[in-house]
Every structure is written in structure tokens, then in C-alpha cells.
Amino acid sequence: MNDTLLRATALGGKVRAFAIRTTELVQELHRRHQTMPTATAALGRTVTAAAMMGAMLKGEEKLTIQVKGGGPIGQIVADANAKGEVRGYVDHPEVDLPLNAIGKLDVAGAVGRDGFLYVIKDLGLKEPYRGSTPIVSGELGEDFTYYFAKSEQTPSAVALGVLVDVDLSVRAAGGFIIQLLPGLSDDEISELDTKLAALPPITTLLDSGKSLEDILGTLLEDVEILDRMEIRFQCKCSRDRVEQTLISLGRQEIEALVEEDRPAEVVCHFCNEAYNFSKEDLTELLSQLER
Incomplete structure (x- = not known):
């Protein structure tokens, strides 16, 4: 049912x-x-x-x-x-x-x-x-x-x-x-x-x-x-939305994550889905901030 x-x-x-x-x-x-x-x-x-x-x-x-x-x-x-x-x-x-x-x-x-x-x-x-x-x-x-x-x-x-x-x-x-x-x-x-x-x-x-x-x-x-x-x-989270959330943190926060040289994991409260971002992914987000 x-x-x-x-x-x-x-x-x-x-x-x-x-x-x-x-x-x-x-x-x-x-x-x-x-x-x-x-x-x-x-x-x-x-x-x-x-x-x-x-x-x-x-x-x-x-x-x-x-x-x-x-x-x-x-x-x-x-x-x-x-x-x-x-x-x-x-x-x-x-x-x-x-x-x-x-x-x-x-x-x-x-x-x-x-x-x-x-x-x-x-x-x-x-x-x-x-x-x-x-x-x-x-x-x-x-x-x-x-x-x-x-x-x-x-x-x-x-x-x-x-x-x-x-x-x-x-x-x-x-x-x-x-x-x-x-x-x-x-x-x-x-x-x-x-x-x-x-x-x-x-x-x-x-x-x-x-x-x-x-x-x-x-x-x-x-x-x-x-x-x-x-x-x-139904959860509305997505990788794109998480990327926008990370970008909204600002350059300083993302640079700190890059310097830690380890993957960043963001977990959605509502669905418990984990989104992982490698150092390369985070570097790409930094480049988006420069555009």
C-alpha cells in the first residue's frame, strides 16, 4: 500500500x-x-x-x-x-x-x-x-x-x-x-x-x-x-545546491578547507545524504568565485 x-x-x-x-x-x-x-x-x-x-x-x-x-x-x-x-x-x-x-x-x-x-x-x-x-x-x-x-x-x-x-x-x-x-x-x-x-x-x-x-x-x-x-x-537537496552553499561561505572558508588537504563532506539534515568534495572540487569552487 x-x-x-x-x-x-x-x-x-x-x-x-x-x-x-x-x-x-x-x-x-x-x-x-x-x-x-x-x-x-x-x-x-x-x-x-x-x-x-x-x-x-x-x-x-x-x-x-x-x-x-x-x-x-x-x-x-x-x-x-x-x-x-x-x-x-x-x-x-x-x-x-x-x-x-x-x-x-x-x-x-x-x-x-x-x-x-x-x-x-x-x-x-x-x-x-x-x-x-x-x-x-x-x-x-x-x-x-x-x-x-x-x-x-x-x-x-x-x-x-x-x-x-x-x-x-x-x-x-x-x-x-x-x-x-x-x-x-x-x-x-x-x-x-x-x-x-x-x-x-x-x-x-x-x-x-x-x-x-x-x-x-x-x-x-x-x-x-x-x-x-x-x-x-522528497528532499530538495542536490550537489548543485550544496556547491552554492559552500560558495556562500566565502573565499576564506573554502581556502581553509583546501589548505587542510582533505575531502570536505556536507551532510543534508533532512535526508542524511552525504556530498563529498575533493581538494580539486574545492579549488574549482574558488575559481568560480573569481569569475
Whole structure:
């Protein structure tokens, strides 16, 4: 199964919904960054949220999410756009904590609760939109729910999950965002709250073979699927871009690398791809500065 996102409405257009499977995406990030289970879950939940929020954008718009909770995992960063392209990394992929009190991966312990969730949206305007809210739990689902309520004034229910197998691979990953629009009655809101409280974890549903349509149908009545989009890992780094980054360092920095007489290696944070530059390569960059 390819990773997929569904965009839908329900209850006569009074609810907007997104549901997503990100198993392959999170597995690819685990492979590239060699994340341990707790770090895999934290990064996976963040990129899952980013992918759904990217689907709320249009055209060439894109966004970056930064989670800085003060925990041992450090910063989590995720990029996404309106085309379903996602990438991400975590400062300390080696972090792995004991299971929490209910026998689950201790994402909150790794993320921390002393910090902020930042969302930066590039909407093609002169200045990007910036929103931030305090981290309220560190579990991330609750933190994104709080972000939507406080920063975007949109009451939402956010579920995010990553199930890591015994061999450290990603067995299931995904989530949903249910957003309440004007016109919902108190009874409809109460019924939705009851269904949300009774719903098993999203990874349990995905791992048991439930489709995204099944999951939305369990929560909402009269679901209308508006579109379906493939979600995939995509990094924008390239050797040309890395060369431009090196050139931007200036002559003095590049000359220092040449004088060290050893290859320079630049590693992309997002995909962990390494770009190596020999002494000859660096000398060629110096000649470009003279042109």
C-alpha cells in the first residue's frame, strides 16, 4: 500500500476531515536517520501532522514545523507542501526511552514539555506566516490540537500514531485531523466527542487493515471524499545546491578547507545524504568565485 491522504467533508459540510497513512514515509525516515523507536515515533508523528497541514495549502505553498520541547530528542523539524512531498529530521535520532506508565513509547518524555510548537507557512507573500503555541503534553497529537485552537482558531481533533515493530521497522503510521466548522449543533459535537473517545489508536486501526475511509466513516456521518493524494518522502537537496552553499561561505572558508588537504563532506539534515568534495572540487569552487 502506498502512503495516501484523503481530504473529506462530513455532516453536510460542517466538518472538514483529513486522514492519512504514512507508514512508508516514516520507514524511509527511520532508514535514513537510523532512528531508535522513541525518536521514530516522535519524528513520525510530526511529519504525519506536517503532511496533513501541507494538504491544506495550495499550489506552490509550503510549510515548516519545528518542535522544540526541551527534551533529550532536541529539535524536530518537518517540511511539507501542497503536493504531498514531505521530509524531516530530529536532532538526536539515537534517543530511546523506557516505555511510559501505560506501556507505550514515551514520546512526551523524549520531546519534553518546556517549549513551543512553531509553524512557518510560505504562502508566496513578502513575509511568511508564523504561528506558535506552547507545548502542552509532548505527545504531539494534543499539541497540534492546541495549536489549531489557539493559533488558527479552528477547533480540531488531531490523532497521530507510529507503531514500531520488534525489529525497529515501522509497522504502521498515520493520523487524522477533524476540524469543526460553523453550524455544528451541541448534540453533533457531543456525539463526535463520544466517538473520538471510543476510537482505538490510529495505528491499531491501520495495522488491523482498516482503510482511511473506514476510519473516517467510524467517526463521521455522510462522509464525502473530495480527493486522494499520494504522500512521499522528497528532499530538495542536490550537489548543485550544496556547491552554492559552500560558495556562500566565502573565499576564506573554502581556502581553509583546501589548505587542510582533505575531502570536505556536507551532510543534508533532512535526508542524511552525504556530498563529498575533493581538494580539486574545492579549488574549482574558488575559481568560480573569481569569475
